Amino acid sequence: MSILSGKKILLGISAGIAAYKTASLVRLFIKAGADVKVVMTPASIDFVTPLTLSTLSKHPVVTSFYNEEDESAVWNSHVELGLWADLFVIAPATANTMSKMANGTCDNLLLATYLSAKCPVYFAPAMDLDMYKHPSTAQSFKTLQDFGNIMIPATSGELASGLVGEGRMAEPEDIVLFIENHILGNLPLYGKKVMITAGPTYEAIDPVRFIGNHSSGKMGFELAKTAANLGAEVTLISGPTNQSLQHSAVNIIPIISAQDMYEQAHLYFKDTDIAICAAAVADYKPKEVALQKIKKDDSALTLELEKTKDVLASLGAIKSDQFLVGFALETNNELEHAKGKLKRKNLDLIVLNSLNDAGAGFKSNTNKITLIDAQECITEFNLKSKAEVAQDIFNDILNKLHA
Ligand code: CTP
Numbered sequence: 197m198s199i200l201s202g203k204k205i206l207l208g209i210s211a212g213i214a215a216y217k218t219a220s221l222v223r224l225f226i227k228a229g230a231d232v233k234v235v236m237t238p239a240s241i242d243f244v245t246p247l248t249l250s251t252l253s254k255h256p257v258v259t260s261f262y263n264e265e266d267e268s269a270v271w272n273s274h275v276e277l278g279l280w281a282d283l284f285v286i287a288p289a290t291a292n293t294m295s296k297m298a299n300g301t302c303d304n305l306l307l308a309t310y311l312s313a314k315c316p317v318y319f320a321p322a323m324d325l326d327m328y329k330h331p332s333t334a335q336s337f338k339t340l341q342d343f344g345n346i347m348i349p350a351t352s353g354e355l356a357s358g359l360v361g362e363g364r365m366a367e368p369e370d371i372v373l374f375i376e377n378h379i380l381g382n383l384p385l386y387g388k389k390v391m392i393t394a395g396p397t398y399e400a401i402d403p404v405r406f407i408g409n410h411s412s413g414k415m416g417f418e419l420a421k422t423a424a425n426l427g428a429e430v431t432l433i434s435g436p437t438n439q440s441l442q443h444s445a446v447n448i449i450p451i452i453s454a455q456d457m458y459e460q461a462h463l464y465f466k467d468t469d470i471a472i473c474a475a476a477v478a479d480y481k482p483k484e485v486a487l488q489k490i491k492k493d494d495s496a497l498t499l500e501l502e503k504t505k506d507v508l509a510s511l512g513a514i515k516s517d518q519f520l521v522g523f524a525l526e527t528n529n530e531l532e533h534a535k536g537k538l539k540r541k542n543l544d545l546i547v548l549n550s551l552n553d554a555g556a557g558f559k560s561n562t563n564k565i566t567l568i569d570a571q572e573c574i575t576e577f578n579l580k581s582k583a584e585v586a587q588d589i590f591n592d593i594l595n596k597l598h599a
Contacts, residue, residue, distance in 0.1 A: 197443040199379050201229030206281035208306045210293035211239035213356040214322035214365035218244055221287060221368040222252040228372060235277060235306045261305055274308035284313045288322030288365045291333050298339040320348040320371055325361030348374045383427025384594050390423040391468040392416050393461060393507060395435035397454045399481035402490045411476035413437030415582050419472055420446050422586040433460045435475060454478050454504035461507050470593060472521040473508040512542030519593060521545045534568055545569050547589060555579045567592050
């Protein structure tokens, strides 16, 4: 999954020959999962048709303040467009459009939208090499970047004039990559490695039976998604679940038993910055696993169980700089038990769920948590969706890491 997935991208097209490449750009943004709207300068429609772009973006393309398609709407609102967008990408950005942006000129819808946009603005210059080198263009680049806009540099190569030099708009693939990397680079967990355990473990009794639990894995998967969206590289070690997650920054390691989870967690932990054990690991497993299916007879069946390894405690015992987080699901003396686990397992933070709170726990889509840190500072949260809970947990971790 691209970091652009779910983002609302407003593409502004000004009148350069590179405008023909914007059809591919719209396709790539949509392939990345973004919702795309297009605003064009009136002159740019000579280079690429609004019909092409509205077909590809599945939204009407706007080119003027006057709304010809919907007279009841009277005008195309630059303010609305500017507020709609999470990102405004101006590609190609011609010398003329950049000069107007730099000077606050506002004689078309694209420029009015630029002036009212509150989101990050990227611009990809495109022009002939002498125009590109002209001091007034250099001045526009500087002014626009001083305003906080982000320039996607032009490249060198053959230009529409036949001349060879700097001024070619970056290729659509490179524009997408540039924006993805720029967003990622500014995310708070960029460059960090996060390891998460999730789901139940199954402890084999014989080839067809196991001891398991009702953990859905949802909390762990939400944590993994949140960490990836905050820019982290995530390893998600998961027991058998129905959850799915497709994100280019999440590496899912499927495991079955507590022993598998222990081994995989130790493989990745050394190279991890933040580890969160959200799995409901079985505390006991059958001492002997029958090689053949156990046949029933008239007598009762007794299984001898032995303890599994405690993954979280074993990580706490070897941790150096890692920030280690555990979960505690309790039914009584909740705070006391959670504080005990925090100390015993050498954690930086524990997430307490009480089964006494309606909507908290294993199978539901919601959770109600209390966070307790190593200084025993306690923060209580309301009942929320597991996605919101994941965000709360990472907000707390980020605050502690930056404190
Ligand atoms: N945990 C683990 N490996 C185990 C058991 C637990 O990693 N074999 C982790 C869980 O992922 C969770 C935390 O330890 O983050 C708390 O687990 P829990 O079973 O509630 O705690 P225990 O210490 O086993 O205590 P008890 O069962 O008595 O409540």
